Amino acid sequence: MSSAAPTAPDAAPDQAVLAAGRLPRRLSPARLLTTVSRHRTGVTVGLLFVALAGWLTHGLWPDPAARVLALNPADQALYEWFLAVDARALLGDFDLLTDRLNAPDGVNLMTNTTVIALGILLAPVTLLLGAPVTFALLALANLAGTAVAWYLLFTRTLGAHRVAAALGAALCGFSPGMVSQTNSHLHMTAQWLVPVIVWLVVRLLRAADPAGRATTGPDPAARAAAGDAVDRRQALAGRPDHRRIVSSAVGLAAAVTAQVFIGEEVLFLCALTLLVMAVTYAVTDPGLARRALPGFAAGMVLAAGLALLVLAWPLWFQFAGPQGVADGMFSPHYFSADLRSWWTVSPLSVVGSDEAARLTTGPAEYNTFLGWPLLLVTTGCAVWLGRRPLAVACVVGALAMGALSLGPRVVLDGERTAVPGPYTLLSGLPVVDGALPMRFALAALPLIATLLVLAADRALRGTGRARRLVPAAVGVALLPLLPAPLPTAARPPVPEFVTAGHWRQCVEPGGVLVPVPLATPQEPWPMRWATAADAAFGMPEGFFIGPYGRDGTAAMGTYKLPTSALLTEVAKRGGQPVIGDQQRRQAAKDADFWGASCVALAVDTPHADSLRGTLEQLYGPSTRIADAWIWRV
Numbered sequence: 001m002s003s004a005a006p007t008a009p010d011a012a013p014d015q016a017v018l019a020a021g022r023l024p025r026r027l028s029p030a031r032l033l034t035t036v037s038r039h040r041t042g043v044t045v046g047l048l049f050v051a052l053a054g055w056l057t058h059g060l061w062p063d064p065a066a067r068v069l070a071l072n073p074a075d076q077a078l079y080e081w082f083l084a085v086d087a088r089a090l091l092g093d094f095d096l097l098t099d100r101l102n103a104p105d106g107v108n109l110m111t112n113t114t115v116i117a118l119g120i121l122l123a124p125v126t127l128l129l130g131a132p133v134t135f136a137l138l139a140l141a142n143l144a145g146t147a148v149a150w151y152l153l154f155t156r157t158l159g160a161h162r163v164a165a166a167l168g169a170a171l172c173g174f175s176p177g178m179v180s181q182t183n184s185h186l187h188m189t190a191q192w193l194v195p196v197i198v199w200l201v202v203r204l205l206r207a208a209d210p211a212g213r214a215t216t217g218p219d220p221a222a223r224a225a226a227g228d229a230v231d232r233r234q235a236l237a238g239r240p241d242h243r244r245i246v247s248s249a250v251g252l253a254a255a256v257t258a259q260v261f262i263g264e265e266v267l268f269l270c271a272l273t274l275l276v277m278a279v280t281y282a283v284t285d286p287g288l289a290r291r292a293l294p295g296f297a298a299g300m301v302l303a304a305g306l307a308l309l310v311l312a313w314p315l316w317f318q319f320a321g322p323q324g325v326a327d328g329m330f331s332p333h334y335f336s337a338d339l340r341s342w343w344t345v346s347p348l349s350v351v352g353s354d355e356a357a358r359l360t361t362g363p364a365e366y367n368t369f370l371g372w373p374l375l376l377v378t379t380g381c382a383v384w385l386g387r388r389p390l391a392v393a394c395v396v397g398a399l400a401m402g403a404l405s406l407g408p409r410v411v412l413d414g415e416r417t418a419v420p421g422p423y424t425l426l427s428g429l430p431v432v433d434g435a436l437p438m439r440f441a442l443a444a445l446p447l448i449a450t451l452l453v454l455a456a457d458r459a460l461r462g463t464g465r466a467r468r469l470v471p472a473a474v475g476v477a478l479l480p481l482l483p484a485p486l487p488t489a490a491r492p493p494v495p496e497f498v499t500a501g502h503w504r505q506c507v508e509p510g511g512v513l514v515p516v517p518l519a520t521p522q523e524p525w526p527m528r529w530a531t532a533a534d535a536a537f538g539m540p541e542g543f544f545i546g547p548y549g550r551d552g553t554a555a556m557g558t559y560k561l562p563t564s565a566l567l568t569e570v571a572k573r574g575g576q577p578v579i580g581d582q583q584r585r586q587a588a589k590d591a592d593f594w595g596a597s598c599v600a601l602a603v604d605t606p607h608a609d610s611l612r613g614t615l616e617q618l619y620g621p622s623t624r625i626a627d628a629w630i631w632r633v
Helices: 013-021 029-038 041-057 075-091 114-123 123-129 133-157 162-175 176-181 194-208 221-223 232-237 242-260 264-284 284-321 339-344 354-359 372-385 388-406 437-460 468-480 527-532 562-573 581-595 606-621
Strands: 067-069 407-414 415-420 488-490 514-517 596-602 624-625 628-632
Touching: 029 041, 041 133, 041 162, 067 075, 075 114, 075 123, 075 133, 075 527, 075 562, 114 123, 114 232, 123 133, 133 162, 133 176, 133 194, 133 437, 162 176, 162 437, 162 468, 176 437, 194 242, 194 264, 194 284, 242 264, 264 388, 264 437, 339 354, 339 407, 372 388, 372 437, 372 468, 388 437, 407 606, 415 581, 514 527, 514 581, 562 581, 562 606, 581 596, 581 606, 596 606, 606 628
Parallel strands: 514 596
Antiparallel strands: 067 488, 407 415, 596 628, 624 628
16 A cells, blocks of 8 residues: 655665665554554544443343343344354354254255354354353444444545544444344444445545546545555556555455355445445546546456355355245335434434334334434535535435335325335345335435535534534534433343253254244244254244245245144143144154154243143153253154
């Protein structure tokens, strides 16, 4: 990377060689303190972001295994199971088609939102402390990490004033959408690679511009201070910086590949937004487009090719492999943003109202709740910035993503109108139908933040009333969005039969244990048994996405076998059903289909006596082990 610092024209060549060849000095505590002091503002901002994320998720601590996010406990149970399965990669026991759920068919992990990369990265934490601890750490780290990553992008690539960058990064990391998605959607909050992808794309663009003027920063002085100046020799030669194009492409391929195994939906939203911005930028600055297009296109083709070398098989496995699905299962009509929600404050904000919750589908989807103060200030900032290419690209991108969030038909105050939404143009396209329309709003938030950063930076570098007025207006607009801590609740303990390892007395590791009642998408609680055992055993049915819809389309969970349906009914209503030879033969057949070694019932299960009586009629006398009855089948 070329240095932005000028070289003294009268420096002696031998002195320059000696200086370049000096070995780095040993890192001493004094030098470390000097380095931290030099970056004390950035370190302080980062610590504040960590503190805010810790405050929001403090309800899960100090014992994450005893607490649960109260607004979405079912998805938390699912993601903790994902983390337990991912952690088995450290034990050499991992496959993209896992047999630890939905026995005997298994579950395609690529088809599900499994955060594989994060699960493997934090496998030591999961195996040592448990998946609930890993989940709580990721809930905190995703919020703080995303904010820090955007702060670095704003300060180092955009060259923005630190105060302006901190305000914008706070919106990116702690917006209503990010806070609500923290209710168990780890794949949506892990957005800290998005600024890295954006930086690599910008770096590639600057390297591809022979004139050396490809830039998005606020002003040339700030860009030089940030160390992003293009090598003057390349500019004078009138040719792109091919080495930097290649290195940017390689880095971009690596970041995209990693994001696929963290959250594909976030990557899709990022790519679509960058495409809209690139087209807008080309229209507003045709000179840059003509100069940079050949080198930029070549770099993007190289990045795509390198990424496909790694991703071709996993993506095939996702869409066409065993237990894979090629379609989405969520209705875009149901998951459409209400137009009124855009100027409403989130119920998860300190000043929010629970009444506003009716404007969305659930507490994990407050993606559009920005409030009218922020919308007004953003509009004013956009007008004040004028026709600057980056500002125009951000405005167009934010409007496009916001419009797509409205879905196929515009919904206003809970009423579906006859007005078609722009999403209709994309509906039915491959990949697109797997994304929920209301989540397109998440892609608009960094663009809104960038507009605020550009305006605040311009004001802080200028003089007059705007120097104080604009940053103050941005801060005031963000105040109503200040989030409140996420609600948590106590979680029921996992039976000692599992936590103490007694399950090994009735099923070999890797075998199939049937908890009663069986896990379902609506009540996945028995999956916590497998999570507590580090997914060392499998179980039938469960909470996952698989090809069990009509004609093999995507569906949540699978169909119930007769014995499972019978036990579920008893678990709901109690009582003793009539069991005959037909039911016993069916029970044996179902257990054989599942490949089950053992059926287990915790003693504190609701209607435990009714379930025990039913199971004894089906499988014979029970055996008590710790706090569970078991039947070897």
